[in-house]
Amino acid sequence: MTKIFNKLALSTSALLASGSALAATGAVADEFKWMTFAVFGVIIAITMGVTYWAAKHTHTTSEFYAAGRSVSGIQNGWAIAGDYLSAASFLGIAGLISLYGYDGFMYSVGWLVAYITVLLVIAEPCRNIGKYTMGDILAFRNEPKKVKTVAALSTITVSTFYLTAQMVGGGVLIKTLIGIDYETSIVGVGILMLVYVVFGGMKATTWVQIIKAGLLVCASLLLVFFVWMPYGFSLPDYLQAVVGDTKVQAQVAKLLGDKATTMTAAELGQRFLEPGLFLKSPIDQISLGMALVLGTAGMPHILMRFFTVPTAKAARLSVIWAMGIIGGFYVLTLFLGTGAAMLVGPAKIASIDPGGNMAGPLLAQYLGGGADSLLGNFFLAFVAAVAFATIVAVVAGLVLAAASAMAHDIYVGVIRGDHATPQEQVVAARVASVIVGIMAITVGIMAKGQNVAHLVALAFAVAASSNLPAVMLTLYWKKCNTGGIIAGMLIGAITAIALVMISPNMTYPQAVIKAAHKVIDGDPASEAKPAVEAKSGEGFSCELFATCKKAEPAKAAEDAKPAKPGTREKLVTLQAKLDAATDEADKKKVQADLDKVKKAHDKAEGDLKKFDGQTTSMVGLEKPFFLLKNPGLISIPLGFLAVIIGSLLYRDQRAEDMWDELYVRQNTGINAEAASAH
Amino acid sequence: MPLSKTHQEYWNKNLRMTAALLLIWFLATFPVIWFVRDLNTLSFLGFPLGFYMAAQGSLIIYVVVVWFYARYMHKLDKKYGVAEE
Numbered sequence: 001m002t003k004i005f006n007k008l009a010l011s012t013s014a015l016l017a018s019g020s021a022l023a024a025t026g027a028v029a030d031e032f033k034w035m036t037f038a039v040f041g042v043i044i045a046i047t048m049g050v051t052y053w054a055a056k057h058t059h060t061t062s063e064f065y066a067a068g069r070s071v072s073g074i075q076n077g078w079a080i081a082g083d084y085l086s087a088a089s090f091l092g093i094a095g096l097i098s099l100y101g102y103d104g105f106m107y108s109v110g111w112l113v114a115y116i117t118v119l120l121v122i123a124e125p126c127r128n129i130g131k132y133t134m135g136d137i138l139a140f141r142n143e144p145k146k147v148k149t150v151a152a153l154s155t156i157t158v159s160t161f162y163l164t165a166q167m168v169g170g171g172v173l174i175k176t177l178i179g180i181d182y183e184t185s186i187v188g189v190g191i192l193m194l195v196y197v198v199f200g201g202m203k204a205t206t207w208v209q210i211i212k213a214g215l216l217v218c219a220s221l222l223l224v225f226f227v228w229m230p231y232g233f234s235l236p237d238y239l240q241a242v243v244g245d246t247k248v249q250a251q252v253a254k255l256l257g258d259k260a261t262t263m264t265a266a267e268l269g270q271r272f273l274e275p276g277l278f279l280k281s282p283i284d285q286i287s288l289g290m291a292l293v294l295g296t297a298g299m300p301h302i303l304m305r306f307f308t309v310p311t312a313k314a315a316r317l318s319v320i321w322a323m324g325i326i327g328g329f330y331v332l333t334l335f336l337g338t339g340a341a342m343l344v345g346p347a348k349i350a351s352i353d354p355g356g357n358m359a360g361p362l363l364a365q366y367l368g369g370g371a372d373s374l375l376g377n378f379f380l381a382f383v384a385a386v387a388f389a390t391i392v393a394v395v396a397g398l399v400l401a402a403a404s405a406m407a408h409d410i411y412v413g414v415i416r417g418d419h420a421t422p423q424e425q426v427v428a429a430r431v432a433s434v435i436v437g438i439m440a441i442t443v444g445i446m447a448k449g450q451n452v453a454h455l456v457a458l459a460f461a462v463a464a465s466s467n468l469p470a471v472m473l474t475l476y477w478k479k480c481n482t483g484g485i486i487a488g489m490l491i492g493a494i495t496a497i498a499l500v501m502i503s504p505n506m507t508y509p510q511a512v513i514k515a516a517h518k519v520i521d522g523d524p525a526s527e528a529k530p531a532v533e534a535k536s537g538e539g540f541s542c543e544l545f546a547t548c549k550k551a552e553p554a555k556a557a558e559d560a561k562p563a564k565p566g567t568r569e570k571l572v573t574l575q576a577k578l579d580a581a582t583d584e585a586d587k588k589k590v591q592a593d594l595d596k597v598k599k600a601h602d603k604a605e606g607d608l609k610k611f612d613g614q615t616t617s618m619v620g621l622e623k624p625f626f627l628l629k630n631p632g633l634i635s636i637p638l639g640f641l642a643v644i645i646g647s648l649l650y651r652d653q654r655a656e657d658m659w660d661e662l663y664v665r666q667n668t669g670i671n672a673e674a675a676s677a678h
Numbered sequence: 679m680p681l682s683k684t685h686q687e688y689w690n691k692n693l694r695m696t697a698a699l700l701l702i703w704f705l706a707t708f709p710v711i712w713f714v715r716d717l718n719t720l721s722f723l724g725f726p727l728g729f730y731m732a733a734q735g736s737l738i739i740y741v742v743v744v745w746f747y748a749r750y751m752h753k754l755d756k757k758y759g760v761a762e763e
Binding site for chain 1: 685689696699700703707711714715718723725726728729732733734736737738740741743744745747748751752755
């Protein structure tokens with residue numbers, strides 16, 4: 001075992017080293033790349049050491065899935081924080097704040113607000129009833145084989161969606177940061193994560209999460225210290241500086257467009273602290289918010305963390321620590337986001353990555369002394385390495401959750417009818433991890449260049465509409481039974497997925513073709529338009545489905561606009577300009593403009609070619625039928641309803657009889673370790 | 679295992695506290711975001727209040743809510759003798 005482990009570790013580091021040869025362009029300059037790899041190397045070496053140690057102590061099923069229930073509350077708290085602070089929340093939120101001010105905070109509040117529901121409603125009872133998986137919780141008072149199959153299916157669906165998003169996001173991020181090839185990054189992340197999970201199980205995964213969370217907090221504290229220090233650690237002074245910063249004001253003016261012309265500089269700065277720069281449709285936001293808040297409690301890799309602690313008290317303690325760490329980190333993002341906006345500037349951040357993900361890394365580089373300094377690049381390398389560790393750690397947690405559903409619920413629970421030796425169980429778990437890991441790598445490579453952002457929202461929507469109703473009602477409703485669980489989980493998951501298939505998240509060829517034509521040919525001149533009054537819609541359902549008239553806000557009068565040239569015309573004029581330019585600096589500038597326009601032109605041409613002749617989306621729609629980006633608003637209530645109706649129709653005396661036992665167990669946790677599928 | 683009266687009492691207390699804390703949770707989230715423009719006219723620590731709540735205030739309240747729940751439940755576990763050691 002140890003031998004194979006060593007070999008794998010070696011090939012992983014070789015793989016990462018070969019990445020440097022493939023390096024193209026990234027945020028880190030070429031001459032400082034070695035530093036990034038050195039920091040990467042140190043972090044990988046530490047986690048490998050931990051995995052080696054964990055592998056020696058991982059022999060039984062309980063050790064593999066639940067770290068032998070030996071994780072203390074504080075350790076589990078750090079590990080939960082590690083699981084939760086994915087790259088999206090670590091780099092993404094700071095980026096959104098730097099670009100959009102107030103609206104960026106909606107994400108941090110949204111992520112954290114969810115945790116309260118996890119603790120108050122789900123964490124403790126799950127710890128007391130479950131053994132290793134969500135299937136175990138549901139099997140307590142229902143028919144084990146049936147509910148375990150459905151629970152495993154749902155777990156694997158949710159994990160795959162989230163995993164794909166993490167893999168693709170991670171590949172892109174590593175490429176942007178240090179310029180390693182997309183495919184190489186994905187394979188590197190995949191193999192590293194597999195080594196942690198297969199050899200070290202939950203113990204190694206937990207410690208990788210803890211290390212990563214620790215690094216993340218250290219990096220943030222360091223950056224905040226340097227950002228805030230010049231203001232003598234005074235909050236009002238700092239905020240005054242943000243509001244008064246010309247780069248921030250310019251960004252607000254750009255976002256507001258025509259509306260900004262009548263505003264003073266001070267008003268523009270103040271506007272950065274108000275909502276509406278990024279989020280537009282309130283109903284869509286409520287739907288997304290519901291999915292995030294309720295989905296977190298149904299995420300299998302989060303639920304699984306509560307099985308690793310020895311007592312209910314430790315479960316509670318771990319949530320306090322997790323909340324403290326995550327909350328503390330988000331409180332710091334105020335400085336990271338606004339600091340990046342003020343010191344680096346929104347325009348520069350968006351020029352490297354339009355989503356703002358580079359705000360944190362660029363801020364680190366600036367604080368260390370800029371792009372040409374050694375310290376600045378060391379800071380950047382450190383933040384990049386933390387981002388890398390983040391991706392690997394989150395992916396490892398997800399793979400473990402999916403693998404345990406496959407091995408523990410389906411193979412051991414359903415196929416073997418709960419009769420498997422501990423040895424067989426551990427082997428099954430390891431094989432399942434390898435299968436899931438290879439699948440994640442393949443899907444990650446296949447999904448290159450796809451927009452996967454909606455997959456995260458979809459993962460949360462399925463978790464909220466399928467897992468949460470089933471888990472919650474089996475814990476809190478006496479009449480809940482097998483029929484309800486199966487109906488609820490299937491209907492919740494299918495509705496969520498189906499609604500996304502007909503939502504604006506899909507690609508609609510007609511719209512893409514129209515946009516591409518607009519890029520190439522430009523806008524024709526338009527005449528002055530009179531102001532349009534707000535139109536009232538024909539009811540609430542019209543805001544959700546494209547069946548009737550949607551309410552529209554009032555539009556201000558528009559002046560006549562001259563025609564805007566498209567890229568085709570621009571290419572010609574710029575080429576002429578380039579030929580005419582004599583000054584070297586001028587030439588360079590025109591050339592840069594020309595490259596930019598050419599890129600846009602090529603992309604539009606590519607889109608036209610790709611969608612040539614197609615008129616409908618994957619499911620045969622010309623335009624979205626469901627108007628919200630997130631299905632939560634409809635699919636979550638439907639999931640709950642289906643559990644209730646299914647339970648009432650099915651009737652199962654045993655499920656009701658088991659209620660009393662569950663009721664006691666739920667709040668006392670007596671016999672948690674002895675619990676098994678009844 | 680039959681359900682004793684103490685268990686019932688313990689569970690009811692737990693549910694009542696959960697409900698109360700969820701109410702605070704809701705108040706610290708929804709109205710604060712909905713009425714942010716009105717709250718921004720007030721000032722807190724030199725910040726517009728609405729902005730401060732989203733940036734730090736609500737987050738701090740959440741952490742306090744969780745801490746309070748854990749403390750309360752720990753005491754309740756001891757009182758009803760269901761604490762695990």
